[in-house]
Amino acid sequence: xxxxxxxxxxxxxxxxxxxxxxxxxxxxxxxxxxxxxxxxxxxxxxxxxxxxxxxxxxxxxxxxxxxxxxxxxxxxxxxxxxxxxxxxxxxxxxxxxxxxxxxxxxxxxxxxxxxxxxxxxxxxxxxxxxxxxxxxxxxxxxxxxxxxxxxxxxxxxxxxxxxxxxxxxxxxxxxxxxxxxxxxxxxxxxxxxxxxxxxxxxxxxxxxxxxxxxxxxxxxxxxxxxxxxxxxxxxxxxxxxxxxxxxxxxxxxxxxxxxxxxxxxxxxxxxxxxxxxxxxxxxxxxxxxxxxxxxxxxxxxxxxxxxxxxxxxxxxxxxxxxxxxxxxxxxxxxxxxxxxxxxxxxxxxxxxxxxxxxxxxxxxxxxxxxxxxxxxxxxxxxxxxxxxxxxxxxxxxxxxxxxxxxxxxxxxxxxxxxxxxxxxxxxxxxxxxxxxxxxxxxxxxxxxxxxxxxxxxxxxxxx
Ligand SMILES: [Zn+2]
Numbered sequence: 001x002x003x004x005x006x007x008x009x010x011x012x013x014x015x016x017x018x019x020x021x022x023x024x025x026x027x028x029x030x031x032x033x034x035x036x037x038x039x040x041x042x043x044x045x046x047x048x049x050x051x052x053x054x055x056x057x058x059x060x061x062x063x064x065x066x067x068x069x070x071x072x073x074x075x076x077x078x079x080x081x082x083x084x085x086x087x088x089x090x091x092x093x094x095x096x097x098x099x100x101x102x103x104x105x106x107x108x109x110x111x112x113x114x115x116x117x118x119x120x121x122x123x124x125x126x127x128x129x130x131x132x133x134x135x136x137x138x139x140x141x142x143x144x145x146x147x148x149x150x151x152x153x154x155x156x157x158x159x160x161x162x163x164x165x166x167x168x169x170x171x172x173x174x175x176x177x178x179x180x181x182x183x184x185x186x187x188x189x190x191x192x193x194x195x196x197x198x199x200x201x202x203x204x205x206x207x208x209x210x211x212x213x214x215x216x217x218x219x220x221x222x223x224x225x226x227x228x229x230x231x232x233x234x235x236x237x238x239x240x241x242x243x244x245x246x247x248x249x250x251x252x253x254x255x256x257x258x259x260x261x262x263x264x265x266x267x268x269x270x271x272x273x274x275x276x277x278x279x280x281x282x283x284x285x286x287x288x289x290x291x292x293x294x295x296x297x298x299x300x301x302x303x304x305x306x307x308x309x310x311x312x313x314x315x316x317x318x319x320x321x322x323x324x325x326x327x328x329x330x331x332x333x334x335x336x337x338x339x340x341x342x343x344x345x346x347x348x349x350x351x352x353x354x355x356x357x358x359x360x361x362x363x364x365x366x367x368x369x370x371x372x373x374x375x376x377x378x379x380x381x382x383x384x385x386x387x388x389x390x391x392x393x394x395x396x397x398x399x400x401x402x403x404x405x406x407x408x409x410x411x412x413x414x415x416x417x418x419x420x421x422x423x424x425x426x427x428x429x430x431x432x433x434x435x436x437x438x439x440x441x442x443x444x445x446x447x448x449x450x451x452x453x454x455x456x457x458x459x460x461x462x463x
Contacts, residue, residue: 031111032313033118034066034078042074043125043166043252046118047245049079051129051212053086053093056330057228057237058130060271063314063329064242067274074254077124080313082115083108088316090330097207099215115212120219126167127216128248130241131156133227137195145231152229153192155181155244158199158208158217167222171196173251174224180247181240190229192240235268242267275328277317278309278364280343283431285364288315288326290413291334297386299422299429300324300338344428350383351376352421352433353400363423363431372402373435375421381430386410386420396421403437 031050049062062080069076085107086093095108102112119127133151141147155174162168174194181192199208199217208214216223226244228237242262249256260270275288280301301307305324308317314329317336326333349362353374361367375383377397385396387410393399408416417437423430 031079031082031084031115032066034080034313036065036069036071036076036078038071038073038075038255040073040255042254044075044077044123045249045252045254046077046124046127047079047130048082048115048127048212049130050081050083050087051096052131053083053089053091054330055092055130055132055230056234057132057230057232057241058226059087059314059329060234060238061130061241061245063312064238064267064270064274065245067312068260068270069256069258072255072257074249074252075123076249076254076256077118079115079118082111084316087314087329088318088327096212097210099212100205100210116215119212119216119221124221125165126173126248126252127213127221127223128245129213129223129225131225131227132230132237134230136189136229136231137193137227139193151195151227152231153185153190153240154195154227155192156195156197156213156225156227158197158214158223160196162217162220162222165220165222167252170222170224173222173248176251177224177226177244177247180250181243184243185240195227235271236264238271239264239267274312275315276311277315277326279307279317280429280431281307282309283343283363283429285366285432285434286326286412287366287418287434288328288333290415291326292412292414294335294337295412296337297339298336299341299432300336301343301429302340303343305338305340341429342427344425344430346425347378347381347423347430350378350381350423350431350433361433363433366418366434366436368436368438368440369403370440372400373421374398374400375423380425382424384422384424385435386422388419406437 047062047065050059059081062078065076065078066080081087083093083095095112098106098108098112102109131151133154135145135150136152137150137154138146139148155178157170157174160171162170167173178192178194185191197208199214202209213223213225226241228240260266272289276285277288278285306317306319316327317324318327323338324336326336349360351358352361352367353376354367355370355372358376375397377383377395382395383397385401387407388396388401388405390399406419410419412418412420412434419435421433421435
């Protein structure tokens, strides 16, 4: 039981470290920028996901670097959601055609200028750009899905070699990555192949000349792109991207650890699990996996309802009419119908007997319950267990409540296993705890955001 209590406390405190994202930033849909600088000197890899908004394999892989990897030697810089606006709109967005020239009036102008600044930082040794490509690339035309104009399952370079820089032997690097990828590909017809664009040799203005990768190369930064095939489900594309990322880091001498199994099923699981949203200054935490499509009467602070923290850079909250919608990459999750409240900050936790064991539980916790729970009544506070109503009681405190007594349609999740316990002081909202009736097997470790994003300002950095 102590473990449960600890998890609750940890969840609460780690969330406090996460940088708050303000509503104005959200609406501008800026990308996030993470720098994992290790204590041991080594090269720096810049990973970019989501230059095309409708290629989730790439941006989920980049986000997984943020949520699940730690760097022991060298440095990993990550922009997981470059074209975040298009990601949220589930559109390509055409940003990757704007790296040769872009008008100041272009709505993507700021983002393109910012990423150019990051790419050209002296510290960056290699740029890896993650895409999901159509069909299967093949140097000869086999059929409509497998030919030179397709991109899927390829490693793309603009030229074989970039003279005078470390990791400039792009062809060799791509070949090593491909070899490691293909060792894990289950069938030969899904093998990755090298696609050398020979971009510089073209007289005409081919699209490759306008791309992010070629911008990097023109600025003496070795760059390559990995394209997982869109014929695969997203988790499998993400898996291939992560294999390519690990192969790249190994080649560069960047040492890392991760806390999950790099298998297709392991990746599928973390894409589902790595989705937590905290609201009301961490007094509420929602697990987004398998969430209902609409959550009603949900307490949000009157003053700043959109203020949130999350463990995952692909998650955001957007206003829509009189409610809010949670987005996770290309996925549109629940609508929240708000009940605007004033916050009560007089307490941060409440005592709950979970399966008979009394313990303090921090607001924002998700607590596993096997049989029943009982929220201890505290003078001056009202307990509201959403989905439980006993006639004649003003407060749901001091009542043992089992799963069977809950009305399923009030659960947070579609399976009817996750319920809200809300605490109020008069009409002010003190905090929420989720009680979790899922079988023990599905209980997970607390999610934390290890690497808060940094704001990028090149001038400041090099003073
Ligand atoms: Zn793409």
